[in-house]
Amino acid sequence: MAEKMSNLANRINLFLAGLKEKDKKELLLTYKGVLYPNLLCSSEAFEALETMETRKEDMLIVAYPKCGTNWMLHIVNEMVDACNKDLPPPEGFQMLEFKGPEDIQAMKNQPSPRVFTTHLHYDNIPKSFIKNKVKILVIFRNPKDAAVSYYHFYNKNPVLPNASSWDEFFQKFMSGEVCWKSYFDHALAWDKHMDEENIMVLTFEDLKENLSVGVKQIAEFYELPLSDEMMQSIADKATFQSMTNTSKATHGEFGPILFRKGEVGDWKSLFTEVQSQEMDAKFEECLAGTKLGVKLKYDKYCKF
Template identity: 50%
Template sequence: MSGYEEERRKREKIVAGLHERASKMTPAELIFKYKGIVYPTVLCSEATFQAMETLKAREDDVLIMTYPKCGTNWSIQILNEILTAIHNKEPTKAFGTLEFGKPETFEQLNQMPSPRLLASHVTYGNTPKTFLEKTKILLILRNPKDTAVSFFHFTNKNPVLPTYESWDLFLRDFINGNVIFGSYFDYHLEWDKHIDDGNILALTFEDMKEDLPAQVRKICEFYGLTLTEEQIKLVQEKSTFAFMKEKYATTHGKMGDVFMRKGEVGDWKSLFTEAQSKEMDAMFEKHLAGTKLGEMMSYGKYCTY
């Protein structure tokens, strides 16, 4: 049995169990709040968040932090290929983001070999302190309009997440921060306060789409890694949307299309009305304009008609 086939069977078994559990829940039961933020009940738990604090950071860990639908899986694929090229073996990875694991997962991760490739959607304040003190963190940003559209399609196609009857209803919750994992704006404002701490590299989804090799070089420099130009080219080839979509069809089965929908810049124009676009513009101007992360997003370039 190939590695992909083994991974697919393991994943399908886990996912089937999650779907079965979610099918027995009411919409209200599908979500819960922890420290004021909404999370999906089937994927997260208070016990898991508390157990996350027991995960011991290592200096050679690679921790990817993203708000949902900002390029999480793409970033994991890129870093997986970089670390594989460096170490001649795939890094240790958790199943999904850290907060999706069961409490006992963290003890298992503590015993697993380096390098470890980890990812999470939690806020700066909910990130285990040991990582904030010891580990270099890669923060991936994406403009709020494309994030919202991708998030809407994702939550409506994923059986374990709450669904929305319309785009209008979803956007209202997104703007007000009432979606799972909380406010897009609060999330980035909190990280912005620490962007100069010295252990955080922020990159944008848009820059990665425009010139991935340049961003791979930034990542390597940040982590003190060295790749040849040939290796960088291979990382790029194995991180294209087409390559990943085919890979996910094998490893994720029917859920592959849920995770790999379009991966485009500018798809927000397919759903936003002019009034909604202006409302998002006002939110960005109020919360993120003038911040370092806000400037990095090149909002005027990617979020205007």
């Protein structure tokens, strides 16, 4: 797996080096009312995704930005690699919306199992994933930590515009004026599908509390034949500290941008009392009493 990851790191470094040659005046793209990073996404790619052909054995990881996407991708890739040693490395980025039209066409030749990730809203995921009942692992994080992590990501990421202040970013986060739109819209959409047999929802906080249990749940969900020893080894290599230590080897110069703190409760470093109360009210309005709302354990993780 290390060789496969070093290939990804090289591709990322080449991409970042290429950014120096590009005009960054227009960093954001709007497609069907949703903002996306213009240097990674294109209207042509989104159109190609609408007719993407999926397979029953495909594996999809879905998360709102900064809720654990790369963490879960690392774990699932390690699992697939352990079960399929001869499988070639994935072509290009595994994030669906970062693939160009030619990449989407080339995916037809990629052997199974194919692993994909996305930040797309449920309604914007290629319909073939839903029609073919592809197994979808959905990761959610409490909205306060997600907002703070997303703020830092905006300011460290060369493909996104800097937020002038936390206060400004907070208001944009609350109104859904950020890339991939509203956290709460994403949550409400997935709440309606939590009980479907091909969907499993886990939380960032539960995984932080007991990663070994989470790894076992993921392996069982994707029906991957891993021994207890193999699952524990994968969990040991997937702690935040372990992934931070190897981030430059796995993700090149983008590693330190992706992996910042990975903590639960870091929201207290930026939220004011008024902002906390505004988020509390939004959660109450949108998610209180829902299955996903209960699973997020909001009172435990989001109260001063």
